[in-house]
Amino acid sequence: MASAVATDFTNQIVYTDEVAEFSPEVVAEMESHLVKYPAERKRSALIPLLFVIQRERGWVDNEGVNFLAKFLQLEVTDVWETATFYSMFNLRPVGRHHIQICKTLSCKIMGEPEITDHICSKLGIHAGETTADGKYTVSLVECLGSCGTAPMMQIGFDYYEDLTTEKVDKIMDSLK
Amino acid sequence: MEIKAIGCEPLQLKLMHVKDGHTLKVYQKHGGYKSLKKAMDMSADDIINEVKASALRGRGGAGFPTGMKWSFVPRQSPKPKYIVCNADESEPGTFKDRYLLERDPHALIEGMLIAAFALGAETCYIYYRGEYRYLIDIMDRAIEEARAANFVGENILGSGFKCEIYTHTGAGAYICGEETALLSSLEGYRGHPRMKPPFPAVEGVYACPTVVNNVETLTSVPQIIEMGGIAWRDLGTEKSGGTKLWSVSGHVKKPGVYELPMGYKDMEKFILEDCGGMLRDDKKLKAVIPGGSSVYIMNAEQIIGKNVTLDYEGLVEGGSMVGSGGFIVMDETVDVMESTKNLTEFYKHESCGWCTPCREGTDWLVKIFNRISIGEGRPEDAQLLLDICDNIEGKSFCPLGDAAAWPIQSAIKRFPEDFKKWLFNKANGNEITANV
Numbered sequence: 001m002a003s004a005v006a007t008d009f010t011n012q013i014v015y016t017d018e019v020a021e022f023s024p025e026v027v028a029e030m031e032s033h034l035v036k037y038p039a040e041r042k043r044s045a046l047i048p049l050l051f052v053i054q055r056e057r058g059w060v061d062n063e064g065v066n067f068l069a070k071f072l073q074l075e076v077t078d079v080w081e082t083a084t085f086y087s088m089f090n091l092r093p094v095g096r097h098h099i100q101i102c103k104t105l106s107c108k109i110m111g112e113p114e115i116t117d118h119i120c121s122k123l124g125i126h127a128g129e130t131t132a133d134g135k136y137t138v139s140l141v142e143c144l145g146s147c148g149t150a151p152m153m154q155i156g157f158d159y160y161e162d163l164t165t166e167k168v169d170k171i172m173d174s175l176k
Numbered sequence: 177m178e179i180k181a182i183g184c185e186p187l188q189l190k191l192m193h194v195k196d197g198h199t200l201k202v203y204q205k206h207g208g209y210k211s212l213k214k215a216m217d218m219s220a221d222d223i224i225n226e227v228k229a230s231a232l233r234g235r236g237g238a239g240f241p242t243g244m245k246w247s248f249v250p251r252q253s254p255k256p257k258y259i260v261c262n263a264d265e266s267e268p269g270t271f272k273d274r275y276l277l278e279r280d281p282h283a284l285i286e287g288m289l290i291a292a293f294a295l296g297a298e299t300c301y302i303y304y305r306g307e308y309r310y311l312i313d314i315m316d317r318a319i320e321e322a323r324a325a326n327f328v329g330e331n332i333l334g335s336g337f338k339c340e341i342y343t344h345t346g347a348g349a350y351i352c353g354e355e356t357a358l359l360s361s362l363e364g365y366r367g368h369p370r371m372k373p374p375f376p377a378v379e380g381v382y383a384c385p386t387v388v389n390n391v392e393t394l395t396s397v398p399q400i401i402e403m404g405g406i407a408w409r410d411l412g413t414e415k416s417g418g419t420k421l422w423s424v425s426g427h428v429k430k431p432g433v434y435e436l437p438m439g440y441k442d443m444e445k446f447i448l449e450d451c452g453g454m455l456r457d458d459k460k461l462k463a464v465i466p467g468g469s470s471v472y473i474m475n476a477e478q479i480i481g482k483n484v485t486l487d488y489e490g491l492v493e494g495g496s497m498v499g500s501g502g503f504i505v506m507d508e509t510v511d512v513m514e515s516t517k518n519l520t521e522f523y524k525h526e527s528c529g530w531c532t533p534c535r536e537g538t539d540w541l542v543k544i545f546n547r548i549s550i551g552e553g554r555p556e557d558a559q560l561l562l563d564i565c566d567n568i569e570g571k572s573f574c575p576l577g578d579a580a581a582w583p584i585q586s587a588i589k590r591f592p593e594d595f596k597k598w599l600f601n602k603a604n605g606n607e608i609t610a611n612v
Binding site: 142154 | 177265266267268269270271273274301305306307308309310342344345346347348349350361362363364365366367382423424425426427431432433465469502504506509510515518519522525526528
C-alpha cells in the first residue's frame, strides 16, 4: 500500500472546481500585468498574478489557482506546477504577519540565532509555525540580499535590518 | 552601513548620497541621459565596439565579457529581440544591486535603452527577485518619469526608435539568477535552466534573441558611452576594466557597498583598513569568501601579506574568484565546518531539482553535515563529502552544482582543523582521511 502521508503542499489543498471571485478592481489590476507580455504569452504573467492571489486570498489556494487557470487559459496543473516551485508562495494559510528571518551565512554569524530565539520565545512557537490566533507565522528563509545590515528579517514585503532584540521588540509592538 | 568609493571617483555610486537621486530631475542634473543621446548618434557597431573596448565583464558572477555577449545577437534576425536585466540578486553575501535599484534607477533605464538601441530590441524586462518588491515600485515610477520625458515608449527623442521597459517579479528562487532559468521563470514556468546552446543571444525569452545582463553591468554602460570604452577600461586594468562594486558583510566594523577600481591593491588593506578592520579588536581574521558564497573560501594566510589584487586575475591567483563581489568576512569565532554546512543547506534548498547530481548530491551533503554537527561524524566523512562534490562538480546541468561543491572542497582543504575536530569526536585519534 502506498503511504498516505501528505506532502507539505498537498495536505492543505482541498480539491475543488470552485473558482474564486475577485472585485472588478482586482481583475483590472491583473489585466494590467498582461500588457507587459506578447498576447500569446499570457503565462508570463503567472508569477505576478500568483502574488495577487496570495494577497487577496491570504495564501495560494485551490479556488485562486482555478481562477488563474481560467484567466490565463492554462490547465490547473500548469498553475500548480509554477506555484509549487517558488518559496514565496504560501501553499497553506500563514499568519497575518509573516515574519521571515534570514538564516544564511552573514546573518547567521551576525546574530540570527539570537534573534530567532527571541522572536520564537516571545510568540511561543517554533520557526515554521503559526500562532494559535493566526496572527504570526515565523519562517527561516535563505539570503534576502541584506547582508551588510545583518541580522535582518522581512515581514510581509518590508525589510527590517541591523536587528537587535530591543529593536525586534519595538517592531513587534508596532504590528497590528 | 557604508556606501562609498575608495581609490576612484564614485561612478556607480555617484548618486548614492544625493538627495532625490532616484528622480529624473536630479539624474539629469548630474548628466543623466546624455549618454543615451550620444549613443543614438552612433552606429550599433560603434556602441558594441565601445563596450568591447571597455573590457566590461558581467557583474552578476560569471564575468563573461559584455561586449562579446552583445555581439552574439543576430541583428538581422526577423524575430523581436529582448534585453533582460537580471535583478534577481540572491547570491549570499551580495547586496550591491539593491542600492543601485533603490537610489539610481534611471542609470539602469539608460543602460537598458542603450543596449536596446544597439541591438535593435524594442522590449526590455527587469526581472526582480520577489523579495525586492519595494524596489519595483521605485522603478515603475522611474519608468513613468522616463516615459513622460520621451526616453521610453514610441519615437524616442524623435528618432523613430521605440522601446518599452517592464518590471517583472520572481518569487523566491536563487536558481532564477542563472540566465536561462530566469528566462524560464519570466515565461511563467518553474525556474529550470535550459540547455545551452542555443544561447539566449540566439534563442532566449520566447525563443527570440535575448541579452541577459546584471544590473551593475547595465548601469556601467552609460559611463562607458560617456567616457569612451578605453578611458573607462583604464580606470581598472587591461583585462578587468573599470570599477566594480563589492558588497562587504560579516565581521568588519564597516560593512557596506564599496566601489573600487579593478586592480585595487590589496585585499588585506581593503578588509583591515578600508572596511574598518575586524568587528571585535581582539578577534583575528580567519576566513573570507570574496565573491559571494559560491566561490572558494580563503584563509587568513592567503590574504595577510599576500598582496592579493582585487580583480578577475588577481583573485584567481590569490586562490578564489571575483564572482558577484560579495565579501563575507569571518573572524576566529566562526567554525568553518558550521559555516560550510550553512551554505550547503542553502544550495540544497535552492537546487531546482532538475538534474540528479545537484538535487540528490546537495541533499546527501546536508545529511552528512547534519551527522557531523551532532557529533556523529566519521573519520571518512571529509573524504565522503569530497567524493560527493566530485560527483556534482562539472556534472550538473547548470553551475549551481559547482557552486555547491566549491565551498566544501576549499573549506576542507584550507581549514582541515575545523573538520578534524568534529571528525575526531568518535574516531579516537583517526587522522582526517581526506586526500586533498
